[in-house]
Structures are given as C-alpha cells and as structure tokens.
Amino acid sequence: MSHHYIKTENLEYSYYGGAKAIDDISFLITHGEKVALVGANGAGKSTLLMLLNALKFAQKGTIDIGNTFVTEKTAKFIRQKVGFIFQNSDNQLFMPTVSDEIAFGPINMGLPKEEVERRTDMALQRVGCESLKNNITSHLSGGQKRSIAIASVLAMEPEILLMDEPSSNLDPFSRRLLINQIKSFTHTCVIATHDLEMVWELCPRSIAISNGKIVFDGLSKELFYNQELLNECHLEQPYLAKIEQMKEAEKIRSAN
Amino acid sequence: MHMSDALLSAPVAIIGDIAAAGLISVAAYRIRKSHTHVNAALMGVLGAFVFAAQMINFTIPGTGSSGHIVGGVLLASLLGAWPAFLTLTSVIIIQALLFADGGILALGWNIINMAGMTCLVAYPLIMQPFLRRYRSRYIETDSVSKRPVGGMIFFTIITCLIGLELGAFCVTLETLSSGITSLPFGKFLLFMISIHALIGIGEGVATAAILVFIFRYKPEILMQREVEKESSGRSYKKLIWTFAILALVVGGVLSWFASSNPDGLEWSIEKTEVAEAEKEQPRINIITENFQNITSIFPDYQVNNTDESSPVSSERAQTSIAGVSGAIFVLILTVIITLIINRKKKKQSARQN
Amino acid sequence: MENLDRVISEIRGIETDAIDRGSRYRINPASRIIVCFLFLLSMLTFSVFNIIDTIPYAIIVILLTLLVNIPLSYIFRKTKYLLLFVFFIAAFNPLLDRRPAININGFIISYGWLSFFTIILRGYISVTAAMILILSSGFIPLCRGMEKLKIPKLLVTQLLFVYRYIIVLLEELAQIINSVKARGYGKNKFPVKLWSVFIAQLLIKTYSRAEMINYSMIARGYDGDIKTFSENKWQRSDTVFCIVSILIIGFLRFFRPFVFINNMF
Structure with a gap:
C-alpha cells in the first residue's frame, strides 16, 4: 500500500528548442491521495504528467514512484503501475473494437487469455459500460470514449492514475458519470484540470503550476480563496467557493 | 487509374496479385528491420490522411476540371519508400473494398501501378536523392526563408509525372496482355500517357504545394532522416525470388488452362470435320500470342486460333442465337424478380416504421 | 461537404449494417475471401467473348444480393462513375473488332459487341461481389480473416488503423472546410493554393495526433508488435461452405450450364 506514492525532486524538462517546460519541481503525493494539478494552458501540466508516466524523460531531477526511479530501463514497469488517461480520447483509443482496446494493455503485459478476458470484463464493469464490449470504437460518443479510455487503463490494474483534463468536452451527464467513477476509485489520482467545480468535489489537495514552476501546493480550499493565485493560473473561483465565502461573510456579519 | 477486374484476364490478374503480395512481404520485412521514426501509428493515421485528402478536389486551371491527388510521392517524402508503399497499399485496398x-x-x-510505381520507382530514383541533398544542406539553417523551394517544386513535379506515367504505361500493358481490348498498342499507350501527363503535373503541383508549406512552417517533419539499419539484403532477396517464381508458375498454369477457354460459340459448330480440326489445333498461349500482336504492325486484334474469318452459316447462327438469347433471357428474368423482391422488402420495412 | 457527410455515414453504415446483412451466418470471413477470389478468378478464365458463360456468374451474384439484403439500385448508384474507365475501354471493341460472330438472317453481331457486353457485365459482377463480401462481413471481421490467410500483420494493422481514423480525419477536414465556407467561399472545389493550405494543416494535425497515439500505445506496453488473440476458429461449417462453393464454381466453370442446356436442344 505504501508503494503508491509519487516523489519528485528538482525535476527539470526542456523542449528541443531549449525552452523550459518544467523548472525545478518537487512534491510528494502519498498513497490514495487525489491531487488536482491546475494551471493555465501551456503551464506544463501535460508535460509533467507525461514525465510521471515515463513517456518523456526529465533532463534533471528524479521521480520516485513506489520506490522505483523513473528511467528508460524502468519505463515499462512504471507504465504498468501508472495509468495515463489522455485529454483526447480519440488519440487514446486506436484499436478497432472496444474489447480489443481494453485487452491491449493486459495482452502486452503477457497475461494469458482468461486473465485478459477477466480484466476486460472487470474494467467495463468499473465504468459501467458492459454493453459496449463489442462496439466499434469510432462509433462511440464522446462520453463513451472517455469511459472506455478509462477502462482501457484500469484493465492494466495500475496503482496510480493520471488524468489530463478528463472532463473537457463532456456533456454534463457524462461529466457527472466521470466524477462518480473517479470518486469510486481508490487509486492515487493526479488530475490536471481547469474544472474547479470538479476539484472541489474530488481533490482535497491542489498543486498549481505557472510557467513550469509550482506556485502553490496545499489544500484546494486555500487555493479557491486566493484570488491572486487564481489569476496567475488563469482560473476562476468556483461557485461553491463563492457561496462558501458569502456564507462565511454572512456568519461574521450576523455575529457582529 | 483504378482498374476493374473486367479489364484483366485470369493469368495476368494472378501474376499481379502474387507480385504485389511479394512486394508487401518485402515492405513488411524492411519496415520491421529499419525506419526508426516511422511507427504503426504514424503510418496508420497518414493512410487515413491520404484517404481524406483524396476526397477534396482541386481545380486544374485552364481545363475547368478538377482532380485529386494519389499521394504516393507525398507519403514517400514523409515516410520513406517502403512505409509509403505499404500505407498507400492499405488505402488502395480500402478503396476497393x-x-x-x-x-x-x-x-x-x-x-503496383499506383503505389509501386510512385513509391518504389519514381521516388527513390528522383525525389529521394534530392531530398537527401536538400536535408544535408539545410538541416543547419534556421532561417526558413533562406531555403529555396524552386528545386523542391521542380523535383516533386518530375517525380509525380514519371510515377504516374509509369503507372499508366503499366495499365496499358496489363490491359493489352489480358486480351481484353482491340485497341492497338501504340494508340492506346499514347492516349493513356497524354491523359496522365496532365494528371501527373496536377499531382506534382499539389504535392509540391503541400511540401513547400511543410518546409516553411513545420520543417522538422521532413527533416527526419530515414535511418536504415543495414540489414542483410540476402534475406529478402530470397523472398523476392520465391514470389517471382511463384508468379510465373501460377501465371503459366493459368494461362495454359485459360487458353483452352472457349468463346461460347463453339457449340454452334456442327459436329463435323470442323470440330475435329479444332481439336487438332495447338492451344496457343494467350499471353505469348498477345505479345506477338503487340509487336505486330497489324491494327486488328486477333485472339484465338479459331479461324473465324468467314461469316457463320445460318444454321450455326440459329443455334448460336438461341443459346445466347436463352442465357440473356434468364439473366433479365433474374434481375426483374430481384427488383420486384427488393421493392416488396422496401414496402414492408416502410410499413413497419 | 455533403459529399464528405455522405462518405462518413456510409463508412459508419458498413459495420452496423453488416450485422443485418449476413455476418449472422457466422461463416468465417477468411473462407468468404477465398470463395470470392476463386469465384471471380474462374470467371476471368473464360474468353472475353464468352458472354454466355459469364451470365451464370451474374445470376449468382444477383441472387446473393437478395440473400444479404443489398438492393440492386444501391449497386447501380455506387458504380455510376466507377465503371466509366471500363466502359471507355470496352467501347472501342465494337468499333475496332468487327469480325462477325453471330448472323441472324443478315443481322450480324460482331465479336466486338460480344466482348463489349462481357466486359461491362464482368465489371458489374466484380463490383457486386466485392460489395457482397464487405457488406456481409463487416470490415473488421474481414481484416481478421485476412490475418488468418497469412497476410502480413503489419498490413492488416495498417488497414485497421486507417479504418479507425478515416472518420476522425474526415470530420477534421470537414471542420476546416466549413471554416473556409463560413467565410463566403461557395464552391466545392478549390484552387491548388487554397487546397494545399488546408491539406497541409490537416497533415500537421495528423502528425500531432500520430505522436499522441504512439504515446498512448507505449503507455500501455506496446513494443512494436501489436498482439491479439486469434478469434474465429475455423469450424466445420466453414469447411462445408468452402467445399459447396468450390463445387458450384467448378460447375459454372467446367460444366457450363447454358451451353449444356443449349446442347440438349
């Protein structure tokens, strides 16, 4: 259980041209935590997630996931432990049918056929999409694609889940389904998002990134009441926070 | 340039299928062993891209007509010869199906005509050496505006033109050697070449326009070198020989077999010495005979050895027409019955909705 | 634009309709491919003048369209422009090949006309057979069948990828074109300068997409070889289907029904 932690130290990543995408980032996320990763577009959220999933490799600094350092050698192992759900589900789902897609990960892990099938059924059940098992991937709706993308990652039974803007492009119904799904997960979750209403519901802790640096790491509620920080990260205070603030102000006024 | 089955004879078609199968196997082998920047995802999506690009026509100035690209030279410039060949092959298969x-x-x-000629012949001969020189000369240059595009445009057009003309030439050969058409080789070839000259130049201009755009705004796509690890060439030469021999054997068998094909009228011949004489006639291989015709100066096309120069006797004609019309009658009847059943089904489903 | 929409919905339709059209018959797609291939091959072994032996093939495919619910009008609609090239080539035959073949009281039908009709008929038979194959199987099962027939896995994977992303790319292209049309451009064809701009845009987007897809594959353990468990075991019904089909094809090729019937009279 204690293996589900993510520890980064002095992480640095630069693009080919030299521009720094990630500049001296350090944090510790422990088992079972659900952490929101917020920041403006281009702040470095997606890049950071890809570093955590060993899809990209940092030039400086270390990433320690459950006592294993992320290197090119350990990449395959890390990628099984850390599942990544992409922002664009069309890029994540590339197999012709849903069952092929979900089975892709387990088959690559070398599991036997029965185990692959068990995991496929289990993953579909977790996201409530058992009826879609034999569907064609291209024909799924946006919300369905998102659910199947999550299922395809869950089938690998990762310990940590990384999600890049999971609620973007979803209609309210699908978004609610997604939030409920994430609520039911016991995995350690790092969710890069602009959807502060979702953060309010799911993530007690937030890390805010601006220009590749961490500008805030603490309770989400503290972030929501910090207008300066919200502005720096191009975010707006969620309504629930506004209402809480108004309630607090009302309490104080009625106390006086 | 897509040919229908109707334009080919069995031996010619099979030889093509086996040859293409060989090329595909070689391509799969070569791609697995080399090409580092090319992966399944890139080839797959670029295949879908070519398909989509073919859906939108561009106008050809001066003619009032429009056309679309084939995409062979474009793909080859992006992916290298063999991956481009395989990608375009998949597009062609999907189009057929x-x-x-x-x-x-x-x-x-x-x-072979469309993917093979552009990606495996025209591109390596012309475009590839140019791109290599271009890359090595400009890979260090940061300033995009300093890169001259005249050469790019010129070589792209030449490559597309030659690739498509080779394809047109092959179509002509294939159709003629199948014994399908009475068109004389010279005239047919001339016609195909001239039409495809226009198409080739159009494709060249369109491809060049795209490549220039890419060079200006996203040169890293084109600057990737085809890193070919030197795999032992021998291992796939064996593959090529296997397919070549297989093609010749199967083609030969089929053509011998097919050369005994009747033209459907022989049952109208009275069972007399005429029939006996027929049997004694040596079966001439259709392919060799057609090659003779191609090189002959006679404009008329002759196919079988049966000497049908004289008009048929009326008695033969009676039985001939009876047989053929009987068959046509059954066919028309089948079509009518099918149309009626289709209409009934339509009405049924309309009533259900 | 309407063209693109139509193409998109047709491609979607192939998979969903296939269930209605015959994949319920559960014949292995691999055997369907073999039979289709042999069917067309045997048809082509007849002489190009032999219309009487080509007609049974036409009758069989027409009856098959009934079995798999493909209306004939659909076929004619789809092949309106495709057989243009065939027609064009075939049309020269009656002009150039005037050797008389059949004489009915002075009215002569030449070999050229016979070959013309045979070629056109074969064109339609071939197209119909292809449609029956794809519409009764569905593209994805057909690809699995190809794999079974030892077609290189790289090509089959390629076909599946192209099929997976065709609709995505067509929709992206449609968006780009809509943005052009929304600014007043009325026609469906574009001058090369404009055309190349949005095709190049699509290409650049495609490259980004390819990169992300590759990441997605790597993130789930892809190591260069797409592994799948083979489904669609060859069953006894498939063997029966193959044998019966080959017998029918042999019957058409060697027994030549119409000639036989004619010789009886």
Missing part, C-alpha cells in the same frame, strides 16, 4: 473503386483480383496490379 469500401467504395468498389477497383476490382478485387485487380488489387495486385492496382497496388
């Missing part, structure tokens, strides 16, 4: 654009047996030659 999903859109009935080209026959199933004709797939072999269609792949």
Whole structure:
C-alpha cells in the first residue's frame, strides 16, 4: 500500500528548442491521495504528467514512484503501475473494437487469455459500460470514449492514475458519470484540470503550476480563496467557493 | 487509374496479385528491420490522411476540371519508400473494398501501378536523392526563408509525372496482355500517357504545394532522416525470388488452362470435320500470342486460333442465337424478380416504421 | 461537404449494417475471401467473348444480393462513375473488332459487341461481389480473416488503423472546410493554393495526433508488435461452405450450364 506514492525532486524538462517546460519541481503525493494539478494552458501540466508516466524523460531531477526511479530501463514497469488517461480520447483509443482496446494493455503485459478476458470484463464493469464490449470504437460518443479510455487503463490494474483534463468536452451527464467513477476509485489520482467545480468535489489537495514552476501546493480550499493565485493560473473561483465565502461573510456579519 | 477486374484476364490478374503480395512481404520485412521514426501509428493515421485528402478536389486551371491527388510521392517524402508503399497499399485496398473503386483480383496490379510505381520507382530514383541533398544542406539553417523551394517544386513535379506515367504505361500493358481490348498498342499507350501527363503535373503541383508549406512552417517533419539499419539484403532477396517464381508458375498454369477457354460459340459448330480440326489445333498461349500482336504492325486484334474469318452459316447462327438469347433471357428474368423482391422488402420495412 | 457527410455515414453504415446483412451466418470471413477470389478468378478464365458463360456468374451474384439484403439500385448508384474507365475501354471493341460472330438472317453481331457486353457485365459482377463480401462481413471481421490467410500483420494493422481514423480525419477536414465556407467561399472545389493550405494543416494535425497515439500505445506496453488473440476458429461449417462453393464454381466453370442446356436442344 505504501508503494503508491509519487516523489519528485528538482525535476527539470526542456523542449528541443531549449525552452523550459518544467523548472525545478518537487512534491510528494502519498498513497490514495487525489491531487488536482491546475494551471493555465501551456503551464506544463501535460508535460509533467507525461514525465510521471515515463513517456518523456526529465533532463534533471528524479521521480520516485513506489520506490522505483523513473528511467528508460524502468519505463515499462512504471507504465504498468501508472495509468495515463489522455485529454483526447480519440488519440487514446486506436484499436478497432472496444474489447480489443481494453485487452491491449493486459495482452502486452503477457497475461494469458482468461486473465485478459477477466480484466476486460472487470474494467467495463468499473465504468459501467458492459454493453459496449463489442462496439466499434469510432462509433462511440464522446462520453463513451472517455469511459472506455478509462477502462482501457484500469484493465492494466495500475496503482496510480493520471488524468489530463478528463472532463473537457463532456456533456454534463457524462461529466457527472466521470466524477462518480473517479470518486469510486481508490487509486492515487493526479488530475490536471481547469474544472474547479470538479476539484472541489474530488481533490482535497491542489498543486498549481505557472510557467513550469509550482506556485502553490496545499489544500484546494486555500487555493479557491486566493484570488491572486487564481489569476496567475488563469482560473476562476468556483461557485461553491463563492457561496462558501458569502456564507462565511454572512456568519461574521450576523455575529457582529 | 483504378482498374476493374473486367479489364484483366485470369493469368495476368494472378501474376499481379502474387507480385504485389511479394512486394508487401518485402515492405513488411524492411519496415520491421529499419525506419526508426516511422511507427504503426504514424503510418496508420497518414493512410487515413491520404484517404481524406483524396476526397477534396482541386481545380486544374485552364481545363475547368478538377482532380485529386494519389499521394504516393507525398507519403514517400514523409515516410520513406517502403512505409509509403505499404500505407498507400492499405488505402488502395480500402478503396476497393469500401467504395468498389477497383476490382478485387485487380488489387495486385492496382497496388503496383499506383503505389509501386510512385513509391518504389519514381521516388527513390528522383525525389529521394534530392531530398537527401536538400536535408544535408539545410538541416543547419534556421532561417526558413533562406531555403529555396524552386528545386523542391521542380523535383516533386518530375517525380509525380514519371510515377504516374509509369503507372499508366503499366495499365496499358496489363490491359493489352489480358486480351481484353482491340485497341492497338501504340494508340492506346499514347492516349493513356497524354491523359496522365496532365494528371501527373496536377499531382506534382499539389504535392509540391503541400511540401513547400511543410518546409516553411513545420520543417522538422521532413527533416527526419530515414535511418536504415543495414540489414542483410540476402534475406529478402530470397523472398523476392520465391514470389517471382511463384508468379510465373501460377501465371503459366493459368494461362495454359485459360487458353483452352472457349468463346461460347463453339457449340454452334456442327459436329463435323470442323470440330475435329479444332481439336487438332495447338492451344496457343494467350499471353505469348498477345505479345506477338503487340509487336505486330497489324491494327486488328486477333485472339484465338479459331479461324473465324468467314461469316457463320445460318444454321450455326440459329443455334448460336438461341443459346445466347436463352442465357440473356434468364439473366433479365433474374434481375426483374430481384427488383420486384427488393421493392416488396422496401414496402414492408416502410410499413413497419 | 455533403459529399464528405455522405462518405462518413456510409463508412459508419458498413459495420452496423453488416450485422443485418449476413455476418449472422457466422461463416468465417477468411473462407468468404477465398470463395470470392476463386469465384471471380474462374470467371476471368473464360474468353472475353464468352458472354454466355459469364451470365451464370451474374445470376449468382444477383441472387446473393437478395440473400444479404443489398438492393440492386444501391449497386447501380455506387458504380455510376466507377465503371466509366471500363466502359471507355470496352467501347472501342465494337468499333475496332468487327469480325462477325453471330448472323441472324443478315443481322450480324460482331465479336466486338460480344466482348463489349462481357466486359461491362464482368465489371458489374466484380463490383457486386466485392460489395457482397464487405457488406456481409463487416470490415473488421474481414481484416481478421485476412490475418488468418497469412497476410502480413503489419498490413492488416495498417488497414485497421486507417479504418479507425478515416472518420476522425474526415470530420477534421470537414471542420476546416466549413471554416473556409463560413467565410463566403461557395464552391466545392478549390484552387491548388487554397487546397494545399488546408491539406497541409490537416497533415500537421495528423502528425500531432500520430505522436499522441504512439504515446498512448507505449503507455500501455506496446513494443512494436501489436498482439491479439486469434478469434474465429475455423469450424466445420466453414469447411462445408468452402467445399459447396468450390463445387458450384467448378460447375459454372467446367460444366457450363447454358451451353449444356443449349446442347440438349
């Protein structure tokens, strides 16, 4: 259980041209935590997630996931432990049918056929999409694609889940389904998002990134009441926070 | 340029299929062993890209007509010869299956004519050496505006033109050697070459326009070198020989077999010495005979050895017409019955909704 | 634009309709491919003048369209422009090949006309057979069948990828074109300068997409070889289907029904 932690130290990543995408980032996320990763577009959220999933490799600094350092050698192992759900589900789902897609990960892990099938059924059940098992991937709706993308990652039974803007492009119904799904997960979750209403519901802790640096790491509620920080990260205070603030102000006024 | 099955004879079609199968196997082998920047995802999506690009026509100035690209030279410039060949092959197969654009047996030659000639012949001969020089000369240059595009445009057009003309030439050869058409070789070839000159230049201009745009705004796509690890060439030469021999054997067998094909009228011949004489006639291989015709100066096309120069006697004619009309009658009857059943089904489903 | 929409919905239709059209018959797609291939091959072994032996093939495919619910009008609609090239080539035959073949009281039908009709008929038979194959199987099962027939896995994977992303790319292209049309451009064809701009845009987007897809594959353990468990075991019904079909094809090719019937009279 204690293996589900993510520890980064002095992480640095630069693009080919030299521009720094990630500049001296350090944090510790422990088992079972659900952490929101917020920041403006281009702040470095997606890049950071890809570093955590060993899809990209940092030039400086270390990433320690459950006592294993992320290197090119350990990449395959890390990628099984850390599942990544992409922002664009069309890029994540590339197999012709849903069952092929979900089975892709387990088959690559070398599991036997029965185990692959068990995991496929289990993953579909977790996201409530058992009826879609034999569907064609291209024909799924946006919300369905998102659910199947999550299922395809869950089938690998990762310990940590990384999600890049999971609620973007979803209609309210699908978004609610997604939030409920994430609520039911016991995995350690790092969710890069602009959807502060979702953060309010799911993530007690937030890390805010601006220009590749961490500008805030603490309770989400503290972030929501910090207008300066919200502005720096191009975010707006969620309504629930506004209402809480108004309630607090009302309490104080009625106390006086 | 997609050929239908109807334009080919069995031996020619099979030779094409086997040859294409050979090329595909070699391509799969070569791609697995080398090409580091090319992966399944890139080839796959670029295949879908070519397909989509073919859906939008561009106008050809001065003619009032429009056309679309084939994409062979574009793909080859992006991916390298063999991956481009395989990608375009997949597009051609999908076109044949999903859109009935080209026959199933004709797939072999269609792949060779369109994908093979552009990606495996024209591109390596002309475009590839140019791109290599271009890359090595400009890979250090940061300033995009300093890169001259005249050469790019010129070589792209030449490559597309030659690739498509080679394809047109092959179509001509395939159709003629199948014994399908009475068109004389010279005139047919001239016609095909001139039409495809226009198409080739159009494709060249369009491809060049795209490549220039890419060079200006996203040169890293084109600057990737085809890193070919030196794999032992011998291992796939064996593969090539296997397919070549297989093609010749099967083609030969089929042509011998097919050369005994009747033209459907022989049952109208009275069972007299005429029939006996027929049997004694040596079976001439259709392919060799057609090659003779190609090189002959006679404009008329002759096919079988049966000497049908004299008009048929009326008695033979009676039985001939009876047989053929009987068959046609049954066919028309089948079509009518099918149309009636289709209409009934339509009404039924309309009533259900 | 309407063209693109139509193409998109047709491609979607192939998979969903296939269930209605015959994949319920559960014949292995691999055997369907073999039979289709042999069917067309045997048809082509007849002489190009032999219309009488080509007609049974036409009758069989027409009856098959009934079995798999493909209306004939659909076929004619789809092949309106495709057989243009065939027609064009075939049309020269009656002009150039005037050797008389059949004489009915002075009215002569030449070999050229016979070959013309045979070629056109074969064109339609070939197209119909292809449609029956794809519409009765569905593209994805057909690809699995190809794999079974030992077609290189790289090509089959390629076909599946192209099929997976065709609709995505067509929709992206449609968006780009809509943005052009929304600014007043009325026609469906574009001058090369404009055309190349949005095709190049699509290409650049495609490259980004390819990169992300590759990441997605790597993130789930892809190591260069797409592994799948083979489904669609060859069953006894498939063997029966193959044998019966080959017998029918042999019957058409060697027994030549119409000639036989004619010789009886």
